[in-house]
Amino acid sequence: MKTRKHKEQIAQELKEKFQKAPLVILTNFQGMTVAETNQLRRKLREAGAEYKVVKNTLMRYAYPGTPVEQIKDAFVGPTGIVFAFDDIVAAAKALKDYMAGDGKEEPKLKFKAAIVEGKVADFNMIKQLAELPSREELLGQLAFTLKYPVNAMAWSLENLFTKLVTVLENVKAEKEGAA
Template identity: 45%
Template structure:
């Protein structure tokens, strides 16, 4: 093998490895049978969500996964493989891939990775059903706001109920 080709391959393996280390989530797919239009549509959906989608040679991906101690992907790296990676949202990659696969039966989810944990197909689908970070934060804010309103209401009710007695006691102690 030519030394230049070998160096280029090592560089690509290093690039894949670095991306895998930074990624919050990864989904490995088989895109066999998708049209160019389908792949373009999928890439656009990924891009809008900040997800990077690449197609590398399986051998190079296998080296990168193995260097990171993730040998679980060896059997998944057969046939055409695309890899989607998101660096700031754990759910986005799985959600977009799963939604796209529902309407395009040619796209097959092979495996995934979320915060360093290997996921099988069912794990990727389960992750896809988790609300996004923004939705979860919104739900949390709603719950906290409702609890604060309830607390304020209860305190005002206690204050109104005991208000007269507190004033009377204060007046009585002033008179003494």
């Protein structure tokens, strides 16, 4: 049994995470096995996110004054919380597989509510977020976009020099042939 001081410490840690995390997703994990939950935690950790299960009674002390207060009504029944701090797209992608199901069965991990950048989000918004390119893909596209004009200019200059050399060789050949 946790002491009052320990519970206050947990509530304070949660409050800090609620304030810092740009993506907070509340889920219902009822029906998931311990192995499935551990696999979910591992996958989220790889994406730079974390998954916590905390009693709803502790949440009442953690969410006041945070963006999560907007979805306080979702703290009913078994609640798992996803906190994404760095790459919210990667976290959404990691969750997508667990919330989509296989088509034959209903997914075991169910969406309750979410906060994205301080605003309430629905499940469709989380799915759209999961379909965005990852941070690395976006950085690659940006690098290509920035590199393209430089490459085009280098190619143009090289092409000009090649044409100049060709013209000069033709002029030289004409003068030698006329002499």
